[in-house]
Amino acid sequence: MTAAVLTPSGPFSLAASVRFLEGFTPASYQGAADDVLHLAFPADDGHSTVAVAVRQEEAAAEGGAGRVRAEFTMYPDTPADPVSAGTGPGPGPGEAARAQLARILSLDVDGSGFPGLAAADPVVAGLMADYPGLRPVCFHSPYEAAAWAIIGHRIRMTQAAAIKARLAERHGRRVRIEGRTRYAFPTPPALRAITRAPGLTEVKIERLHALAEAADAGELDAVRLRSMPVDDALAALRDLPGIGPFSAELILIRGAGHPDVFPRHEPRLHAAMVDAYGLGEAASGDIRRLAGIADRWQPYRSWIALLLRARAAHIGGRTS
DSSP states (O other): OEEEEEOOSSOOOHHHHHHHHHHOGGGOOOOOTTOOEEEEEEOTTSSEEEEEEEEEOOOSSTTOOOOEEEEEEEEESSSSSOBOOOOOSSSOHHHHHHHHHHHHTTTTSOOTTSGGGGGGOHHHHHHHHHSTTOOOOOOSOHHHHHHHHHHTTTSOHHHHHHHHHHHHHHHSOEEEETTEEEEOOOOHHHHHTOOOOTTOOHHHHHHHHHHHHHHHTTTTOHHHHHHSOHHHHHHHHHTSTTOOHHHHHHIIIIISOOSSOOOTTOHHHHHHHHHHTTOOGGGGGOHHHHHHHHGGGTTOHHHHHHHHHHHHHHHHTOOO
């Protein structure tokens, strides 16, 4: 087991992240009263699983964010025993796991300028007041976000979540984290080995196999995707079988953790913007106008979009 510390730059609340995950259907997450976050997920290397317990310290100063402490255990596909997450030459598994967790919690982004957006936009100010310290909680990787997009195509979100959970239980790694059992989504090699699964059509299984191959080839590397111009990254993602415009945005924003993309193919977000800004109903189809409003949110367009969706989901009784 290896310990790591993440120091938030700008507002951050781990408790808010936990509450968000509890309502985020794809996560199927059940937290505890102590607001300790327990996660298990395929590592970015594609051939091991990370188990982690995450806590946040009390803030040292009023208005600041306490440091985030994480304890990792790494499990390679083979052998079955956990390995040390210490570092060797180059970025070792411990540093890689730390970087991946930072991305999942959006702690790899400098959020010190985020509160300043409130001064120029009353809607943003209200969102920040409603959800203090909430940053996007991302899928564990672009690979897992893409798998979710394929699994959930043309079925209800609750059905997709049940299928994803079964895949984790039957084909992923089972780990114990501080007495709690968690199941990680299958790594790419494990996903390629699946030939049938309840709720998945042959077409979806074929697409999941292609996705696993793309992940192994580095096509779903988060750093690579975020380093590309946004339009190029989205185009590359749309080249994957079964990935359309909506799913490509999901993978880039909520999988790779890109902080500054306005989703142009997310009707629920557009409806939430129309409601929040008091626009006419017809404005929900005016993407250029909505994108112009979102330009005020730079360089945190993805973050504000998530807060809008969270508020709309809460009001409508839906999951985020």
